Amino acid sequence: MERTAELSMFSIHPLEFPWRSASIVLWALLIYALAGAAPDAWVLHRGMQLAAQPWGLITGHLAHSDAGHLLWDGLGLLLVGMVYEPLLGKRYCLVIASAILVIDIAFLACMPAYQRYCGLSGLINALVGAGLVAAMGAKDCWAAGFGLLVLGKVLAENLLGTALLTNTAWPALQAAHLAGMLAGMLAGIATDAADSRAAAMHHICGIAQRLPLQRIQGFTAETQSTQREAPRPQAHLDDS
Known part of the structure; x- marks a missing residue:
């Protein structure tokens, strides 16, 4: 009985097609189709070349070193989006923007x-980090379990100093994966706290808006009751 009650605290959100993630994958496919593998004009550079190509701060996350790199990242983003887009909702774009900033600075x-630097893997891990926070808040056991597995993979990669499961033309940057994961978790915590404050303020404002009306209604009812209970003045006859 206690076990049943414990399990009832958790829920499983239905999977949906990840339209936001799919749009990012389409951009990555387009860049690869037009410019090929690791296009010098699109990847993220450092130094003087970054000053000449500042758009690489964004497009570097969409470019890929080879077809296998693009395949792994594309499928990975679609899978992560399918799990976490319903939980993140409008916060998805904020998580992506925050992750781009943090990963670029870390690199x-x-x-x-x-x-x-190139590839979507940092952004994928950022979505997992934010989605893990959202899943814990929503008590979605499967989404939370998936996030914990990916978090364990990222930590293992950084401890071992090598990528797990993938082998691409450019060496994987485990530190970028970790930076993305941390950026996503921080963004998830910040947006979750902001949503909680907004919900609390909405509740307080709703109560405050109802109070004056309740007072007026109470005063009107009390006045009407007083008028009904007040004794009527009696007429006095003049006997003179």
Whole structure:
């Protein structure tokens, strides 16, 4: 009985087609079709070349080093989007934007040994991080379990210093995967707290809006009751 009650605390959200993730994959496919593998004009550089091609801060996440890299990232993003887009909702775009900023800064400031960066894997891990936070809040056991597995993979990659499951033309940047995961988790926590505050304020405003009406209705009812209960003045006859 206790086990049944414990399980009832969790829920499973239905899977939906990940339209936002699919649109990102389409952009990545388009860049690969037009420019090929690791296009120098689209990947993220550092130094003087970054100053000449600042758009690489964004397009670097859409370019890929080879077809296998694109296949792994494309399928991975669709899978992650299918699990977490329903939970993230409108927060999806904020998570992506935050992850791009954090990953770019981490690459430029903390990975001096690498001159170029490309791929969707950092953004994929960011969505997992934010989705894990959302799944824990929604008590979605399957989405939370999936997120914990991916988190374990990212931590293992950083401890071992090598990528698991994938082998691409460019070496995988485990630190970028971790940066994306942390960026997503922080964005998830921040947006979850903001949503909670907004819900609380909406509830408080609703109560405040009802109070004056309740007071007026109460005053009107009390006045009418007083008028009904007040004794009527008696007429006095003049006997003179």
